Amino acid sequence: MASSDSNNNAVTQQDIEFFVSTGAEVIHGDDQLDAKYNKDYFGKYTGASHLALFPKTTQQVSKILAHCNQRHIAVVTQGGNSGTAGGAIAQHNEVILNLRNMNTIRDLDVISGVVVAESGCVLAELDAYVRESGYIVPVDLGAKKKCMIGGNVSTNAGGLRYLRYGTLHGNVLGLEVVLADGRILDALFSLKKDASGYDVKQLFIGAEGTLGVVTAVSIALAPKPRSSQIAVLGVSDFNKIQRAFVAARQGLGEIVSAFEFWERRCNELVVQYENNPSPLEGPHEFYVMIETRGSVERHDVEKMDAYLAALDAEGLVEEARVFRGTDEMERTWLFRSQMAEAHAKSGCMHVYDFSLPSRHQHELLVAVKQHLKDAGLYGVANAPVRDVTIFGHIGDDNIHLQVVADEFGGEVEAAMEPWVYEWVGSHSGSVAAEHGLGMHKGMFLKYSKSPVVIGVMKSIKQMLDKNGIMNPGKHIDRAC
Amino acid sequence: MASSDSNNNAVTQQDIEFFVSTGAEVIHGDDQLDAKYNKDYFGKYTGASHLALFPKTTQQVSKILAHCNQRHIAVVTQGGNSGTAGGAIAQHNEVILNLRNMNTIRDLDVISGVVVAESGCVLAELDAYVRESGYIVPVDLGAKKKCMIGGNVSTNAGGLRYLRYGTLHGNVLGLEVVLADGRILDALFSLKKDASGYDVKQLFIGAEGTLGVVTAVSIALAPKPRSSQIAVLGVSDFNKIQRAFVAARQGLGEIVSAFEFWERRCNELVVQYENNPSPLEGPHEFYVMIETRGSVERHDVEKMDAYLAALDAEGLVEEARVFRGTDEMERTWLFRSQMAEAHAKSGCMHVYDFSLPSRHQHELLVAVKQHLKDAGLYGVANAPVRDVTIFGHIGDDNIHLQVVADEFGGEVEAAMEPWVYEWVGSHSGSVAAEHGLGMHKGMFLKYSKSPVVIGVMKSIKQMLDKNGIMNPGKHIDRAC
Incomplete structure (x- = not known):
């Protein structure tokens, strides 16, 4: 062979x-x-x-x-x-x-709200199953009809509702993992509090298959909301998005469950390539999508109305529309979730997934555009870069940067990398927020992690995969 | 020396x-x-x-x-x-x-709600500091005026509001740790999403100082609630507590922030030894304390009233009282937080801290009493055991078992250990929920963790503390 x-x-x-x-x-x-x-x-x-x-x-x-x-x-x-x-x-x-x-749901405890599922369960199917008992899976992302729960855990997927439900490091209660040497690590606990020794399972959350194979997952579920609504806002500048976010944490308080944004060009691409109508008349420089989830609809409607009135009084929004029926909420989420695919259909999408303090997020977009212009790759006739865009999750400082070009790799990639990773590292960001290091990004780890941290990671890899058979040459293996 | x-x-x-x-x-x-x-x-x-x-x-x-x-x-x-x-x-x-x-607060980001504090910061003082900017520290526990944030992290303290704010594995965004060999692991990140390599900091959460010294902590804060209330219920049996809990997750939904219970004898001990009046007229076999935290008082009051009416209609409560003013809420929390100390004043308190599926919690109390009776240590004239009690956090299956005796150790401890750890392990529990393994409990780890899990823990200890200088002879060193 x-x-x-x-x-x-x-x-x-x-x-x-x-x-x-x-x-x-x-x-x-x-x-x-x-x-x-x-x-x-x-x-x-x-x-x-x-x-x-x-x-x-x-x-x-x-x-x-x-x-x-x-x-x-x-x-x-x-x-x-x-x-x-x-x-x-x-x-x-x-x-x-x-x-x-391996797609069996092994157990669902309806009192404590904990599900134990094998890694091959498709996220959307697992979510549909637990919904019948009044719960939801706390992680949710655009690829939910395709991605599997074991992959979500191994990638440390963040998704759309970190703001409300937190991270997999908190929600995953236990894992069953087959170690590189074939030993079965049966850490498939379903207890919410456990302070008995090192929390070994945490190592495999985000390890991308480099330390072992996650075969089953135990997850603390969240109660299924009884009431939900979505507001989409048109906003003229990025600073106003941040002000609207701080106001949402106060005014919408405990019911806010997602706070997404995208810019004008993202909106245009979904309209064009997915044939999906814009949620607002627009156009606006930025779009914000806020979801609430609560238990008493009347209370939630009152809170949203008061919040939108306050934004209006502060002059923060150009246009606002609230979606309350199931169908129109689903259509709005569909619009948001088609963003990555619309970019991919418009050309060869170089996608970057960063965590970055919000004060630097718009600055990144400006810096990338200028950098590519200076290199003669963007904003001039016959330039290979068609679009440079950002969208992301304001609530958790996770931003997705897209550079859509005529081809993958080549001079565009050479201009972007490692330059953009260095920029993010020097602005207190992380080179990978929720998509993982994958095949190549390990080599950029040094821009956001110190030699001591990388050294400990390499020791962990050596400890659990002595022969280097698990996903070799990727992830931490590429770090230096 | x-x-x-x-x-x-x-x-x-x-x-x-x-x-x-x-x-x-x-x-x-x-x-x-x-x-x-x-x-x-x-x-x-x-x-x-x-x-x-x-x-x-x-x-x-x-x-x-x-x-x-x-x-x-x-x-x-x-x-x-x-x-x-x-x-x-x-x-x-x-x-x-x-x-x-080392008690400097190094940074507070009021937009993202992240605080960076040195380990010697007293929890209550740190909380008071961030409250001035509209936030709270998500972990809260009885010893908050004495315990320090570095110790909270090293013990993986769970506390009173796991139900609402989750675990330190989710809320701690970064740590600064001095490793056993003196190297400084600067993993003091403040990013909410980070999927770049293994999440090394997780190893030190709950390591009880056996892998290094946590010197500073970065924590994601929660917004300070604008409205809060407490209900105390008198309930006749444990099964009704569980039914009231499931109803609270649905009816009180997103505002429920704590769901505590204690039994009759605990109530009596606080009244007697802390000179604090009972929150209910009583007496009742069990007491339940439910706290809500929300953003609109009127909505929260409506939800609580509807919830209590539903409990009443179901015949689940014997007596209910709601506390809404700051002073009376503080007095009620004081009552709850004096529980451990009241036991300690009443005699020599052997305290056990387990995670246990709720269906086995009351069964544990019955089993312990019977076991001690069978050994002639409880329920007979001149028996050394004065009281056997449970109280705990229903929302996260964390139960505290107290055996109050005439002296520490001796025949009471010999009758209880390892018997009680074996019982908990064989009922899908954990031998340490939020107090840690400490000096002795490592030897009981085998009742709730498999040899492969313990083996990986020992490899981690060996990897990070080759000379065995960090808290030797405790924690994982005692496991076999």
Whole structure:
């Protein structure tokens, strides 16, 4: 079969026979793999794997990893394959371990509100299941119909409602993980408070499959809201968005559940490429979308009306519209969630996912545009960059930067990287907020993490994956 | 000076001279130490240290640890010394590293609501500081006037409002930690979303000073509530408490911020030993205390009234009283927070802190009483056990069990341990919910954690503290 990467062995016929003997589904025709498992969501990364395994049980995963570890065969774990950073794509000849066949919901405790689900459960399906018992899954994101809960955890997905429900580091109560050597770490606890020793499971949240394979997840659910509404605002400058946000935390208080923004060009791209009408008449320089979730509709409506009146009195909004019916709220969320895909349809989207203090967010957009202009790549005739945009989650300082160009890589990428990572690091930001480090971003980690922090990360990798078989050459392996 | 523990060296005069040269405050008279630093909050543990250091800066901590690591001198870190499990008390001749002199609030970002504070900041003082800017610290507990934020993080304190604000694993955004070898891990980030590599700081939350010294903390704050109220209910059996809780998550929805319970005997002890009047006429078998926090008082009052009416219609309560003024709410919280101290005044309190699925909580109380009766230690004339009680936080399945006896240790402790830990482990509980493992409980870890989990914990300890100088002989060192 194919050549190996420098440290690991290629798969032999005997290996394949062993994998078949575990009971896992096995696919090893390149055509089949290339169509579905060697391709990422946005078409940026192309994988080089020749073998995909689809285990059905934790025991099968354990047998496969024990074998791979002993034989020094590299493994890349894959869920819904909706990542944007290439973390689930085979860089060399790694064996793909796809968890789509492990999709059992093992338990739902309706008193405490805790669900235990296998990693292959699709997020939207898991959410629909727990809704029947009066709960919701606290993490929610645009790719929810494709992404799987194990991948959400492994990427440390943040999503749309951090502001209300917090992070997976808080909501994940337990994990079942198969370690690189095949041992099963049964840390699938369902207790909300646990101060008995180091919280080992935390290491695997955001590890992107570099330390082991997350096979099942225990999550603290949130109560299903009885009442919800959305307001979309047209705002003339970024500073007013920040003022509206501070006012929302006070005035809407405990019911605010999302506070999103996007700029004019993002709005235009969704209208154009997704054929979806704008939620406002507009146009406006910026759009803000605020969602509330509460338990008494009358109270929530009163709070929203008072909040919008206060914004109006302060001269913060140009146009405001409130959406209250289920259908129109869904259409509004659809508009917001199509933003990334609309960019991807308009050209080759270089997407960046940063955490950045809000005072620097608009400054970033201005700096990137100027930088690309100075390089002759934007704002002139026949320039390769078509659009530079930002949108994101104000409540958690997470911003997505898109540079849409004629092609991937090339002079645009060369102009952007590492320049933009250095800019973000020097403005107290993080080079990866919720999409992960994936295939390449490990090399930019040094701009937002110190050598001591990176050194401890490397020790953790060495401790849990001595032979370096788990997603090698990515994530922390690229850090220096 | 004193004899060393088996693995570490005793302190010499040269060592003391070095410690003085760092600029840290140094105390080495046994009388002074014994009065304040060799004694725990509830008088259960007596320390054996002969030297206490009070560094003023992170650099001083770094110099001290680098020296201790090189010389193999054991260190125990101490904050407000309000722990209940002996984790901050010197077992042998460890040097005490007390952080009370590191109490600077380094930063408060009023837009994003993030505070950066040194470990020696007293929790209540930090909370008072951020309240002036419209925020609160999300963790709150009975010992808030004594405990320090670094100790809260190192113990993974849960506290009274997990239900509303979640865990420190979610709320702590960053830590500054001096590692055992003196290196400074500057992971003091203030970003809410960060998926760039392993979340290294998580290891130190709940590590009880066994992996390094937490010197500063970055915490995501919650908005200060504009409206608050408390209801205290008298309830005739435990099952009704659970039903009232499920109803509260639905009916009080987003405003419920605490849901506490205690039993009749706890109420009597506070009345008797703290001279504090009961919040209800009573007596009742169980008392429930529900707090709400919201932004519009009128809405919150309406929700509470509707909730209490629904409980009444269901026949769930015997008596209910609502407290709405600041003074009477404070008095009610005082009553609740005096519970542990009232037990301690009534005799020698063996305190246990478990996480336990709510369906087993009352069963635990019944089982403990029966077990102690069977052993002839309770419920008979001249029995050494005076009281067996439970109280706790319903919202997060955290229960405190008290066995008040004539003396510490002895036949009562022998009857209780490891029996009670085994019982909790076999009922899907955790042997330590929010008080930590401390001096002894590591040996019971095996009842709630598997050998693989304990094995990974031991690897982490070995990775970060090769010489075993950080709080040796406690926590994970006792696990087998």
